[in-house]
Amino acid sequence: MDWLVVPVCDGRDYVAFGELFRNDGMAPDSSRLLPEGWVDASVEDHGTCPDSGQGYGYQWWLARDDHGSFAANGYEGQRLQVSQKLGLTFVRLGKTTAEHSEELRAFYAQVATASPADQINQQNCTGANKIGERIASSNLSLIHISEPTRP
Secondary structure, X not given: OOOOOOOOOOHHHHHHHHHHHHOOOEOOOOOEOOOOOHHHHHOOOOEEOOOOOOEEOOOOEXXXXXXXXXXXXXXXXXXXXXXXXXXXXXXXXXXXXXXXXXXXXXXXXHHHOOOHHHOOOOOOOOOOOHHHHHHHHHOOOEEEEEOOOOO
16 A cells, blocks of 8 residues: 655744845755755746635745745645745744634734834744734734844
8 A cells, every 4th residue: 555645743843944035046055955946936926816816836825015024824824924025934834724714814914014123022923013903902823933143
């Protein structure tokens, strides 16, 4: 009998994947894991969703914002969001029902416009800023926000 092997990933794995794309295909040890130009091509606008107007690259949704944010969306609000210009990689592995989807979309738009000056508290996600307060009060199951040094 052949077995299907399904990889199991946690929030840190998704952050590592996002960081790979945020850092143009370079690993933390500065070795190149993706061919040069692949990240740029994958987040290039190849199409538009007729419902949302969002752009679409190679499996990435494009925010079309001033920060070049792009995201991979999953089941019931799960998300990996990256902004190379802001140095931001954001992962959410929570569950949000359809009745809260508009609030979740608004929250993601806020994350896409965040800046390091917002000083999001990475330990418990309750910074003294609007985004941190929204995370804490929205019960949206935030897993991790990373603001590493910009490349």
